Amino acid sequence: QVQLVESGGGLVQAGGSLRLSCVASGRTASTYTMGWFRQAPGNKRQFVASITWSAGSTYYVDSVKGRFTISRDNAKNTVYLQMNSLKPEDTAVYYCGAASTTGKYDYWGQGTQVTVSS
Numbered sequence: 001q002v003q004l005v006e007s008g009g010g011l012v013q014a015g016g017s018l019r020l021s022c023v024a025s026g027r028t029a030s031t032y033t034m035g036w037f038r039q040a041p042g043n044k045r046q047f048v049a050s051i052t053w054s055a056g057s058t059y060y061v062d063s064v065k066g067r068f069t070i071s072r073d074n075a076k077n078t079v080y081l082q083m084n085s086l087k088p089e090d091t092a093v094y095y096c097g098a099a100s101t102t103g104k105y106d107y108w109g110q111g112t113q114v115t116v117s118s
Helices: none
Strands: 002-007 010-013 018-026 033-039 046-052 058-060 068-073 078-083 092-099 105-108 112-117
Touching: 002 092, 002 105, 018 033, 018 092, 018 112, 033 078, 046 068, 046 078, 046 092, 058 068
Parallel strands: 010 112
Antiparallel strands: 002 018, 018 078, 033 046, 033 092, 046 058, 068 078, 092 105, 092 112
């Protein structure tokens, strides 16, 4: 089992910044990719960004490119999502997920609320 705990959400004005953290524990050696997803009320969970533990390869959804940066600290088993130039449409619950080499996200955190006011 892998446990994921997110933190760093909050209320911020449009144009502001937040940094989310996700600490992984347990059988982290079984994970290959870490991802951030978000879910706004009434919407499906949406992919935001991902990073591989080994090479640090990153991927982003088009809507956050140039504004969000995903990074990892292997020594701390922690993944970060730096969010700059936030927009009201970024408001959602943000979830951290862990995937094996299959690419399927098997583990999820509890989520952290991000609210961007206009």
